[in-house]
Amino acid sequence: MAGQNEVELKLYVRDLDAVRQRLESAGAVLVSPRTYERNVRYDDKSRSLSRRGDVLRLREDSRWRLTYKAGKGAVRGSDAVSRYEAEVEVSDFDTMHDILGRLGLSPYMVYEKYRTTYQLDGVEVVLDEMPYGNFVEIEGEAEAIQQVRLRLGLGEATAYRGGYTDLFERVRRKLKLKFTDLTFANFEQIDVPQSAFD
Numbered sequence: 001m002a003g004q005n006e007v008e009l010k011l012y013v014r015d016l017d018a019v020r021q022r023l024e025s026a027g028a029v030l031v032s033p034r035t036y037e038r039n040v041r042y043d044d045k046s047r048s049l050s051r052r053g054d055v056l057r058l059r060e061d062s063r064w065r066l067t068y069k070a071g072k073g074a075v076r077g078s079d080a081v082s083r084y085e086a087e088v089e090v091s092d093f094d095t096m097h098d099i100l101g102r103l104g105l106s107p108y109m110v111y112e113k114y115r116t117t118y119q120l121d122g123v124e125v126v127l128d129e130m131p132y133g134n135f136v137e138i139e140g141e142a143e144a145i146q147q148v149r150l151r152l153g154l155g156e157a158t159a160y161r162g163g164y165t166d167l168f169e170r171v172r173r174k175l176k177l178k179f180t181d182l183t184f185a186n187f188e189q190i191d192v193p194q195s196a197f198d
Contacts, residue, residue, distance in 0.1 A: 008139040009080040009149060011157040012194055016127045016134045020116070022152050028120035034129075037061045037113050040097070041165065042105040055163065056105065061115070064093045072161070075142050079159030082142075111165060111182035123148050130164060131187035132171055133194070160197060171196045 013019055038060045043049045049056055053071030058064070065087050072083035090096045097107075114129040123140030125148065136154060138145045149155060160167060168182045174196040179186045 004085065005082050006085045006139055007075055007080050007082045007142050007145065008137055009078070009145050010160050010162075011136045011138075011149070011154050012160060012197065013134050013136050013154065013157055016129065016136070019127060019136055019152060019154070023118050023120060023125060026120055026151060028118040028125065030116075031119050031124070032062075032115070032117040034114050034116045035061050037115055039111050039113075040107045041109045041111070042100050043108050044104050045106075047108070050108075055165075056100075058090075058093065058096055058100070060093055064090045064096065066090055066096055072163075074161065078142050078146065079161070080142055080145055081161050109165065109180055109182065111168065112184055113164070121148055121151070125152070128164075131182055131184045132168065132190075132192040132196075135160075135164075158194065158197075167197050170198070 040058045042056045042058065055067070055069040057067050059067060067085065067087040070084040072081040074080075075082050100106075112131060116127040118125045118127075121144060123138055123144045126137045126139075128135045128137060136152075136157070138148055140148075149157075162170070165182065171177065171192055172179075175190070175192070177186075177190075
């Protein structure tokens with residue numbers, strides 16, 4: 001995909017099945033069924049990308065993609081955020097990993113999720129099962145995002161402007177966790193209250 005600004009809203013939701021039922025009742029189109037994702041974040045030795053709020057990740061799901069996201073900004077009058085994103089599909093995960101390493105970039109964290117993707121009223125709605133909780137992301141035009149949020153009964157759901165790894169850092173600090181990867185295995189015996197995201 002060519003680089004573009006994305007606008008997205010991230011909402012904490014305990015019951016994804018209820019949201020799924022509302023999506024289906026509203027006539028949403030299932031774009032991608034529940035799929036496991038493994039993401040590897042890269043940075044240089046001084047963590048200059050992370051300090052700027054930039055993201056460079058290699059994602060493995062039904063295909064392999066390299067994604068770059070620039071620091072984010074708030075969308076006026078909204079809980080959504082906007083940021084530049086560019087993404088390319090790669091033919092070989094391990095070769096891309098090797099190229100990044102030769103450029104002085106190395107993995108510093110892995111994060112996992114299960115994602116189900118829908119389209120509704122011109123926006124993308126994803127149901128994300130993260131190791132520490134469930135979220136709904138709505139991506140599209142800012143006004144359409146708010147309309148879909150209300151249509152799905154998510155007006156009272158708490159919005160978070162940070163990315164999943166930002167939220168992970170909050171959870172790590174609040175719960176005094178020592179591990180650095182956001183994986184299902186690491187969170188298997190840990191109950192994460194919503195207050196840990198604040």
